[in-house]
Amino acid sequence: MTSTSPPTDRLAPWSFAEFVDANGHEMVTRPPVIDGVVGPTIVRDGRELVNFASINFLDLGQRLSLTREFTDAAHTYGLTTGGSRMTQGVCRPHQVLEESIARQTGKERALTFATGLLANIGFVHAMSHSARFDDALQVHNRDTVFVLDRDSHWSLWKAVEGLEYGRSVHAFRHNDVADLARVLGRVRSRKVVVIIESVYSADGSMAPVIDLLDECDRHGAISMVDDANGFMLYGPSHRPFAAEYAAIRERADFVMVSLSKAVGLEGGALAGPAHAIDAFEVLSGTSMFTAAMQPPTAHVAGRTIEALANDPSIVDDYLARADRLRAGMHEMGMPTTPAASYMLSVPIGDDDAAMTMREWFVKDGYLVPVFCYPAVPRNQALLRLIPHAGHTEEQVDGFLHTLASYRRRLGL
Ligand SMILES: Cc1ncc(COP(=O)(O)O)c(C=O)c1O
Incomplete structure (x- = not known):
C-alpha cells in the first residue's frame, strides 16, 4: 500500500516533528487506548488501573440504569438532531433539558450547546459582536469589556482571544476581590x-x-459564572458553599454549566434572562453553526438532573466520600490545597518529581492526573484527584499508602 500522507518536509515550517520529539512524554501525543467502561477503574492498553482521573465521578450510568434510558431515547428521538434549531426547530429532549437547567440555576431560560466550551465561546461572541440584518434587526456590542479571573478555564480565554487585551479584555488576580475592584475602577x-x-x-x-x-453591582457590571465544576453538586442549604450558590442563583446574570462533570454526559448550557438567551439562539453562533447535543444524550441529561435533584443522597454520599479521602490524607500528614470542594489537589512542587510520581503510579496500578506547567505555574506541580463514587475502601487505602511511600522516596 502506498502512503497518502504529503511529504513531511512540507510541514517543516510548523515544527510539529520537533515539538513531538521534544515532548518526551509519549502519553501526551499518542495516548493509551482505553477498552471497556471508564469508571472507578480503567483499562488502558490492556492494563487495569484504579482511576482518580475520571470527571464522570458520580458513576450514574451504572447506578440509574441510564444506558437503557439512552437506547430507548435513541429509538424514540433518533441518533442525531439532523440539523440546526434555526432551520428545523428544537428537539423535545433539548427543550425539556433546557427547562430543567433553567429551574436548577434559577434563571428564566437556558440554551444547550454541544459542549460547555462552545457555550463559553458563544457567550462571549454574543455579548461582544455586532450584527445588522436590517434597519430594525441589529445589535452593536463591540464596545463590551470583559474582566476575567486570571485562572479562568482555557475555553474562556479562547473565547476572548480575538478581543484586544488591555482594551476589551482585562484580568484580575485569582479570587482576589480587591483586585477586581481595582480593575473595574479603571474600566470606562x-x-x-x-x-x-x-x-x-x-x-x-x-x-x-x-x-x-457585590463588586459587579457596585460598578454596574454584568456577571457570568462558569459553574462547570459545581453544577448539581452544590446549592442545597445542607451542603458546603450554600451561601455562594444562593448568590449565584439570585444575583448572577448568567450561568454556564457543563454536563460532562456531575451529570456524567457531554454538553453544556447557558442560563440567564429570557430575552438575552432568546437572542443567543442567533447571536452566539455556536448554537446555530455547529452540531447540537445528540437527542439521547439530551434526554438522559434531563433525566439525570431530575434524579440528582430528587435524591440528594447521591451527591451527599459522594461529598462525604471526598471529605473522608481528604481527612485520610491529613491524618497521614499529607497536605492538600485548603479548598473544601470535592476536588483534591496535593501540592508536589517540582515538575520533574511530579512526572516521576505519575510514572510510578501507573507502574503500581493507579491513574492519577498530574498538573504541571503550563496548566499551573512552573514547579508548582500538583496531583489533582477526583474521588470516584465507585472506589472501594481498599482502593482508596492502597492509593493513600502508595502516595505516602512516594513522598518519602522523593523526600517531600
Ligand atoms: C471551568 C470549566 N469551564 C468550561 C469547561 C468546558 O466544559 P466542557 O467539557 O463541557 O466543554 C470545563 C471543563 O473542564 C471547565 O472546567
Whole structure:
C-alpha cells in the first residue's frame, strides 16, 4: 500500500516533528487506548488501573440504569438532531433539558450547546459582536469589556482571544476581590462583563462569589459564572458553599454549566434572562453553526438532573466520600490545597518529581492526573484527584499508602 500522507518536509515550517520529539512524554501525543467502561477503574492498553482521573465521578450510568434510558431515547428521538434549531426547530429532549437547567440555576431560560466550551465561546461572541440584518434587526456590542479571573478555564480565554487585551479584555488576580475592584475602577464602558468560575478545577477553590458579585453591582457590571465544576453538586442549604450558590442563583446574570462533570454526559448550557438567551439562539453562533447535543444524550441529561435533584443522597454520599479521602490524607500528614470542594489537589512542587510520581503510579496500578506547567505555574506541580463514587475502601487505602511511600522516596 502506498502512503497518502504529503511529504513531511512540507510541514517543516510548523515544527510539529520537533515539538513531538521534544515532548518526551509519549502519553501526551499518542495516548493509551482505553477498552471497556471508564469508571472507578480503567483499562488502558490492556492494563487495569484504579482511576482518580475520571470527571464522570458520580458513576450514574451504572447506578440509574441510564444506558437503557439512552437506547430507548435513541429509538424514540433518533441518533442525531439532523440539523440546526434555526432551520428545523428544537428537539423535545433539548427543550425539556433546557427547562430543567433553567429551574436548577434559577434563571428564566437556558440554551444547550454541544459542549460547555462552545457555550463559553458563544457567550462571549454574543455579548461582544455586532450584527445588522436590517434597519430594525441589529445589535452593536463591540464596545463590551470583559474582566476575567486570571485562572479562568482555557475555553474562556479562547473565547476572548480575538478581543484586544488591555482594551476589551482585562484580568484580575485569582479570587482576589480587591483586585477586581481595582480593575473595574479603571474600566470606562457602559457594557462590562465580569466572568468568574465557581469551583476552580486546578486548586479546587471556591470563588468568593458574594464579594465578587457585590463588586459587579457596585460598578454596574454584568456577571457570568462558569459553574462547570459545581453544577448539581452544590446549592442545597445542607451542603458546603450554600451561601455562594444562593448568590449565584439570585444575583448572577448568567450561568454556564457543563454536563460532562456531575451529570456524567457531554454538553453544556447557558442560563440567564429570557430575552438575552432568546437572542443567543442567533447571536452566539455556536448554537446555530455547529452540531447540537445528540437527542439521547439530551434526554438522559434531563433525566439525570431530575434524579440528582430528587435524591440528594447521591451527591451527599459522594461529598462525604471526598471529605473522608481528604481527612485520610491529613491524618497521614499529607497536605492538600485548603479548598473544601470535592476536588483534591496535593501540592508536589517540582515538575520533574511530579512526572516521576505519575510514572510510578501507573507502574503500581493507579491513574492519577498530574498538573504541571503550563496548566499551573512552573514547579508548582500538583496531583489533582477526583474521588470516584465507585472506589472501594481498599482502593482508596492502597492509593493513600502508595502516595505516602512516594513522598518519602522523593523526600517531600
Ligand atoms: C471551568 C470549566 N469551564 C468550561 C469547561 C468546558 O466544559 P466542557 O467539557 O463541557 O466543554 C470545563 C471543563 O473542564 C471547565 O472546567
